[in-house]
Amino acid sequence: MASRRFTLPDIQDLSKDQERARLLPREGCHLIVGGPGTGKSIVALLRTRHHHRPKGAQEYVLLAYNRLLLKASRELVGHEVNAHPWISWFKGMYRRALGQPCPVNAGQAYALDWKAILETIATAPTDLPPPLTPFVIIDEGQDMPPQFYQALMQIGFEHCFVVADQNQRINEENSSIHEIEIELGIDPGARVELTENYRNCDRIARLALSLYIEDPASPPPELPLERRCTREPLLIDYGPGCAWDFDHLIRRILKAVDRNPARLHGIITPDNATRRRWLQALRQQPVELDQDRPRILTYASGEEDGDHRFGEGGIFVINAQSAKGLEFDTVFLADIDGYPCARESRAQREDLKRLFYVMISRAREQVVLLRRAGRPCQANAILPLDDPSLLTPWR
Numbered sequence: 001m002a003s004r005r006f007t008l009p010d011i012q013d014l015s016k017d018q019e020r021a022r023l024l025p026r027e028g029c030h031l032i033v034g035g036p037g038t039g040k041s042i043v044a045l046l047r048t049r050h051h052h053r054p055k056g057a058q059e060y061v062l063l064a065y066n067r068l069l070l071k072a073s074r075e076l077v078g079h080e081v082n083a084h085p086w087i088s089w090f091k092g093m094y095r096r097a098l099g100q101p102c103p104v105n106a107g108q109a110y111a112l113d114w115k116a117i118l119e120t121i122a123t124a125p126t127d128l129p130p131p132l133t134p135f136v137i138i139d140e141g142q143d144m145p146p147q148f149y150q151a152l153m154q155i156g157f158e159h160c161f162v163v164a165d166q167n168q169r170i171n172e173e174n175s176s177i178h179e180i181e182i183e184l185g186i187d188p189g190a191r192v193e194l195t196e197n198y199r200n201c202d203r204i205a206r207l208a209l210s211l212y213i214e215d216p217a218s219p220p221p222e223l224p225l226e227r228r229c230t231r232e233p234l235l236i237d238y239g240p241g242c243a244w245d246f247d248h249l250i251r252r253i254l255k256a257v258d259r260n261p262a263r264l265h266g267i268i269t270p271d272n273a274t275r276r277r278w279l280q281a282l283r284q285q286p287v288e289l290d291q292d293r294p295r296i297l298t299y300a301s302g303e304e305d306g307d308h309r310f311g312e313g314g315i316f317v318i319n320a321q322s323a324k325g326l327e328f329d330t331v332f333l334a335d336i337d338g339y340p341c342a343r344e345s346r347a348q349r350e351d352l353k354r355l356f357y358v359m360i361s362r363a364r365e366q367v368v369l370l371r372r373a374g375r376p377c378q379a380n381a382i383l384p385l386d387d388p389s390l391l392t393p394w395r
Helices: 016-022 040-051 067-077 086-098 114-122 146-155 177-184 202-209 246-259 272-284 346-360
Strands: 030-034 060-064 083-085 135-138 159-164 192-194 234-238 264-269 296-299 314-319 328-333 363-372 392-394
Touching: 016 040, 016 192, 030 040, 030 177, 040 060, 040 067, 040 135, 040 159, 060 067, 060 086, 067 083, 083 086, 086 114, 086 146, 114 146, 146 177, 159 177, 202 346, 202 363, 234 246, 246 264, 246 272, 246 314, 264 272, 272 296, 272 314, 328 346
Parallel strands: 030 159, 030 192, 060 083, 060 135, 135 159, 234 363, 234 392, 264 314, 264 328, 296 314, 328 363
Antiparallel strands: none
């Protein structure tokens, strides 16, 4: 399998703002804010080197949004790192500190009952055991609710290093930058802002920024004017009345991957049914290739493959919620007509814009939006369909 560059940058290659974030004091609470591709996760991973011990118990923990992002983080670091998905870590930490299981909503193991959690902490004895890992490093901090940060403070965690972007909130429970600052006692003037985009080429960045919602708490990334896209962002219709049907589209994607075996391709879908449909087609569609069939992997809760190496080429088929924090050389947004209505309220419209902002910004070199012909597509309401310089239509 062809390899691709997937390593942390050298310290001498960091920007001034990234270096400023890296060198923040070990103690206390710190907040790093920046848009997609600005290196927030890189800074969080470099932070682990301040604390990591070659042997023995660790005094820190790195918390990630989900297991796929956690795997990418571990591979990127290139050494052992004390990292966990944030919900499972919180449940274990709570049990140790309070001596009882963490309250959850009935029948939902990963839906934490924050009201009960905070009430239990408030009435707990004052001599709770000190945290085993007093230094907490949090990636994608906007995706944890304010009650999470409140609970950390009340249990005795005094040193939190958080990277976040409130314009990338795509799940139901989340925090604004202001809420994180309030709960952790961080002066807004002390947060570090990252603005330089190191991921996207210029036209992908322009398309993503067309969906950016003006927000002074999370400034947009700067346009990477010196990194030109060799291929324009495309909106391809497929199906009845179009040049390609679904089978033809699948073969074209497989042949494209075959021509560039070292490139990593992400296919991001709106739901599990769509993910399974695309996964099955990519694995089973008859096609003549020059190379062996590429790695074709998936990830979803309770349904994942084990070969999640981001340093090799292939295809990842994932849901939109799993794309957070990841990056690919090429991104296909599959069946964008499958996303919910964006016209019912301003809030729904903004939620959909944030979701597409996150998904499009996963791509380094190429992004393709795929739409089934003859179906209503609510995403049309938020996309720059009248500007071919941002998004080129093709049927």
